[in-house]
Amino acid sequence: MSLDEKFIPVRTAFYEIVGNFFKKIAALFGYPENPGMPTIYDPPNELYARSEFLDNLPLHQTFWPPIQRPETWFEMIFGPSPKVESVPRYIYESKQEGFYNFYIENYKNIYFLPDWLSEFIQVRLHICLDITFLETIREVLFVGLMVYSQIVILRIALSWFISINPYTFPWCYLAAAVDWTEDVLQGIVPSILGVNITGSVFLGILGVLADSLNHLIFTMPFLPSEGEATKLLINQQMKDVLVFHYLPILWYRYPIPNDIREFWYNERLDILNYMQKAYKDLDIQFLPDNIVNEWNQQKLKVELPQLYDSLIVKNTHHISDYLSTEILSKNNLTQVNEFLPNINFVNEHFNNFLMTHIDKLF
Structure with a gap:
């Protein structure tokens, strides 16, 4: 016993x-x-x-230090470089839902941009389908935080060597890069048994920020609030997912970017035909601007030929045809050469404006 x-x-x-x-x-x-x-x-x-x-949702697991899977000689000697372990987006197409659908696995610790920020990026910065730039910014921030955390660790280790003066060359650069954090946190974080722990607290903050980038998800061309929680069978397992499908709400509130519409018209007519058929009841322009302008011009030429001749044909003439011989004399030729491009620029924009709004005449 x-x-x-x-x-x-x-x-x-x-x-x-x-x-x-x-x-x-x-x-x-x-x-x-x-x-x-x-x-x-x-x-x-x-x-x-x-x-x-x-x-009941699972956690998106990340690992630090990263899993040791070296791919180059440099990584074999010094270890793998830090990489973002983001949540993958699975893009799919269907006849019912369209061509720009995707889903992500739903986790407890994932983050999204606010709707207003996502809308600003898509509408004002014109980052809609290709999110490579955003992914690059995230990776740069992640690597920068990881590198800076290593600098903080080196500065903490340096403080334990009393024989090294950290304010002499070359250590002074290291101290200048890190010591400002102590000035900020020292009045907030108390010492424990006489040991300054502001460096450890700051390392924890850096780790949380860097790990949050792993769980940040970009939902372009949709807004984060458009995700629908559902379940899908993935690898013979039922998993909770967020699905983004059908027409993005921003493509209804604002004009679809012209480069996307040109891509549909020139290379993917199947997408253009689907959009025009599925959302024909909505007041959305799916054709490129140049095609719409040409169509309006032909429509005006057929239905209102006199108006077309007076507004379009006359405006296509060069502005110099309407200037007198006295203005085009040698004495005023320099001033005319500086004045003509501005007039032609205004004339061209007037024609574009007229073609854009000519459908209101019908």
Whole structure:
């Protein structure tokens, strides 16, 4: 018989004594007839179901240091370089949902850009389908945070060597890059047993920021709020996913970028035909601007030939045809050469404006 087994009766007797003691005290307050105050607030059913759903989602796992899978001689000697372990997007096409659909696995710890920021990036910065630039920015930030964290670690290690003055060359550059964090955090983070832990706290902040980049998801051309939570069978397993499908809401609120419409018209007529057929009831322009302008011009020429001759044909003439011989004389030739490009520029934009709005005449 082991020593633990010998103490089992003693432990059981102690538990019974303590339990009986608390029951006698509780009996003074009406136990067990008095149930007391409710210990847990019962939330609404929808809120409780949503909270339970989020709690049951898996975590997006990341590893640091990264998994040792060297691909070059440099990585074999010095170890693999830090890389972003982002959540993959699975793009798919279907006859019902369209051509720009994708889904991602739903995790508990994923992050999205705010809708207003995603809209600004797509509408103002014209980053819609190709998110390579955003992915590059994320990777640069991730690698920069990892490199800076190594600098902080080196500065902390350097402080333990009393024989090295960190404010002499070349260590002064290292101190200048890191010591400002102590000035910011020293009044907030206390010392423990006389040991300054601001460097460790700052390392934790850097780690959280870098790890958050692994869980950041770009949803272009959709807004993050357009994702629909559902379940899909992936690799013989039912998994929770977020699906982004059908027509992006920004393509309804704002004009579809012209380069995308030109790509449909010149290279992917199947996408153009689907868009025109599926969303024909919506007031959305799917044809490129130059095709619409040519179509409006032909329509005006057929239905209103006199208006076409007066507004289009006359405006296509060179502006110099309407200048007098006196203005085009040698004495004023220099000023005319500087003036003509500006007039032609205004004339060209007037024609473009007219072609864009000529459909309002019909």
